[in-house]
Amino acid sequence: MSEILVKEKQVVVPGEELAKGMDYLPSYGTYRGNDTIRAAKLGLVSIDGKVIKIIPLSGKYMPKKNDTIIGKVIDITMNGWRIDTNSPYSAMLSMKDATMDFIPKGADLTRYFDIGDYVVTKIIQVTTQKLIDLTMKGPGLRKLGAGRILQVNTTKVPRIIGKGGSMVSMIKQATGCRIIVGQNGIVWIQGEDPAKETLAAETIKRIEKESHIQGLTDIIKNDLEKITGIKIEYKEQQAEEMHHTEHSQQGEQNDLQ
Amino acid sequence: MTYNKRLDGRKFDETRPMEAKAGIIKRADGSAYFRMGKTVAYAAVYGPRDLFPRFLQNPRSGILRVNYNMMPFSGSGERIRPGGNRRSKEISLVTEKSLSSVVDLSDFPNAVVDVFIELPQTDAGTRCAGICAASIALADAGIPMKDLVAAVSVGQVDGTVLADLNYDEEAYDAPVADVPVAVIPSTEEISLLQMDGEITRDQLKEALELAKKVCKNINKIQREALKKKYEE
Numbered sequence: 198m199s200e201i202l203v204k205e206k207q208v209v210v211p212g213e214e215l216a217k218g219m220d221y222l223p224s225y226g227t228y229r230g231n232d233t234i235r236a237a238k239l240g241l242v243s244i245d246g247k248v249i250k251i252i253p254l255s256g257k258y259m260p261k262k263n264d265t266i267i268g269k270v271i272d273i274t275m276n277g278w279r280i281d282t283n284s285p286y287s288a289m290l291s292m293k294d295a296t297m298d299f300i301p302k303g304a305d306l307t308r309y310f311d312i313g314d315y316v317v318t319k320i321i322q323v324t325t326q327k328l329i330d331l332t333m334k335g336p337g338l339r340k341l342g343a344g345r346i347l348q349v350n351t352t353k354v355p356r357i358i359g360k361g362g363s364m365v366s367m368i369k370q371a372t373g374c375r376i377i378v379g380q381n382g383i384v385w386i387q388g389e390d391p392a393k394e395t396l397a398a399e400t401i402k403r404i405e406k407e408s409h410i411q412g413l414t415d416i417i418k419n420d421l422e423k424i425t426g427i428k429i430e431y432k433e434q435q436a437e438e439m440h441h442t443e444h445s446q447q448g449e450q451n452d453l454q
Numbered sequence: 455m456t457y458n459k460r461l462d463g464r465k466f467d468e469t470r471p472m473e474a475k476a477g478i479i480k481r482a483d484g485s486a487y488f489r490m491g492k493t494v495a496y497a498a499v500y501g502p503r504d505l506f507p508r509f510l511q512n513p514r515s516g517i518l519r520v521n522y523n524m525m526p527f528s529g530s531g532e533r534i535r536p537g538g539n540r541r542s543k544e545i546s547l548v549t550e551k552s553l554s555s556v557v558d559l560s561d562f563p564n565a566v567v568d569v570f571i572e573l574p575q576t577d578a579g580t581r582c583a584g585i586c587a588a589s590i591a592l593a594d595a596g597i598p599m600k601d602l603v604a605a606v607s608v609g610q611v612d613g614t615v616l617a618d619l620n621y622d623e624e625a626y627d628a629p630v631a632d633v634p635v636a637v638i639p640s641t642e643e644i645s646l647l648q649m650d651g652e653i654t655r656d657q658l659k660e661a662l663e664l665a666k667k668v669c670k671n672i673n674k675i676q677r678e679a680l681k682k683k684y685e686e
Contacts, residue, residue: 212673230640
């Protein structure tokens, strides 16, 4: 006889019993010991039919293929650039994937990207040994100019983007800032008005902190309207809001404009 | 003469008051505080992150690196010379072994997870407090792990089996045994077992059973500490 011992969205800690019996299946962040499914990570329970998984609440960014991230150039090598990805592993941006231009032998690579520059880039490959290859070829992939860099918890990125990019486009509308949210938890903000830029940064920090609140989008919307006096209209209004969306590409398409 | 009343008036199987908190060091990836009576441990976890020197890297799995340190002013008497010594090196090692039986770093090849355990105040049972704090900190850092390790020291003072000895009991003027035990609560496996002093076989068995019982309670405190941080 199988039974489930936890509720959806309940906070669980490693070792905690999630279900008894063989009728349920352990998925991400869980494991089966004897006939009990237990949590292997700190996070929220998500039950989908018979499959139990955990949505982590903490942890570093793990590079994934096709993620669009914001990286920092940390080194220049013979055939490209080494990029810090805000994960345990640095990535390689080869000359071939970096630009359409013809780069002659022995050219000064700092003309393209210098050490310390931030770039919006996409992961094209991750090996089992976590060697990461990047590309700059794609819509919205570019070197970032002047602006502000914020670091947020990677697990909160889907929340900051919002469903279909609703949250971030709302902040953009209210503050007039250009904002790019990388899947790796690095956020770039650029605004004409420093005060508005600060407002955008503070709002993002607030979303990170209060991400567990239901209907946060509406609360943020009201507050932003109050502060800026700009009426915000939703692009994609959704009444029912998910607590944690999957790490998806939905949001970022919207952001990379 | 037998030891029939504990120096601080506790019951034989009673631990000192315990307190745990998660996420108290803001810049760390995960952190925790654990107090057993007058023994206080802080643990901070950094990583997974790049590991250097390179020859330490393991291409099959990440490695765990633990550093245990007693602060110079932490003891009850003399100032402790700062920096590592033979004892702290050993405790770092046994703590690392104890924790690596639950953490799973196979997703992080060539990387390292650093655990720093600092003790600002000590009154015996420091490695146990350190392990308790470190497991909370590791979970807080989002490291995949089977369970939270709970640890307690059990032992014998003048023929009486006790849980959670304090320094006065360890230094009691009679035959004494101090047995630090770390238990993985879900399977009741023992991941740390050391001993100092003398104890009979039967008493050791009794002490280990006691340790398992006590660790169940410690595990509850650990779980609550983590949930409290995220359930606000």
